[in-house]
Amino acid sequence: MARRVSLPAADDLFRPTAPADETSAPEPEDRPEPETDDGSEKRRKPSGRVRHDEKMTVYVTSDELLDLEHARLVLRRAHGLAVDRGRLVREAIAMVLADFEANGDDSALVRRLTEE
Template sequence: MPRRVSLPAADDLFRPTAPGDKAVRAVPDAPEEAAAEPAAGEKAPKKPSGRVRHDEKMTVYVTSDELLDLEHARLALRRSHGMAVDRGRLVREAVALVLADFETHGDDSALVRRLSAE
């Protein structure tokens, strides 16, 4: 008979341990703001997929310094903003920001400027 191990939930792992500490939520509360309707002829801005099951996979190789920078950003989001996000979500958000800037600004986008500087 196989034994199943019961593991604690993320909210149990990141619960406050000292008085005055605020809990870090594994999934931040959704914003309550209603999305603004795009004007006639404009496309609605694309949003990153967030916490859903992803059917596609892409492998990206990074340097050890880039990986450390990514981890530092992830930990800073947890420490300063109470957001427990994984590296994949952080990368998806960053990609969404860069692509939205490219779609809006085209040749003047940060993406074009950085790739042209190489």
């Protein structure tokens, strides 16, 4: 007689990954501001190594994926930084958005997007 395998129920598959008080979005005052009162820029910080509740799929070419993997390996070899591709992408996004907030029309993002 074949053994029956017990599978998880839907409640087990679709349960929250964090307590309810941790899943709420940060209050506006907790979000980074592009500038302080004295005009100096604040650094936009990526989320780093935390449990992420949101997911976004981005399609890249094979060359872009190889470039990303190459950058990850160089960071590990030359700088001793063991980061995964997700963290590398979050850091890059934080840098681009900080530049955009600080420089607006003169940001690298606007320049690159208007070159197309």
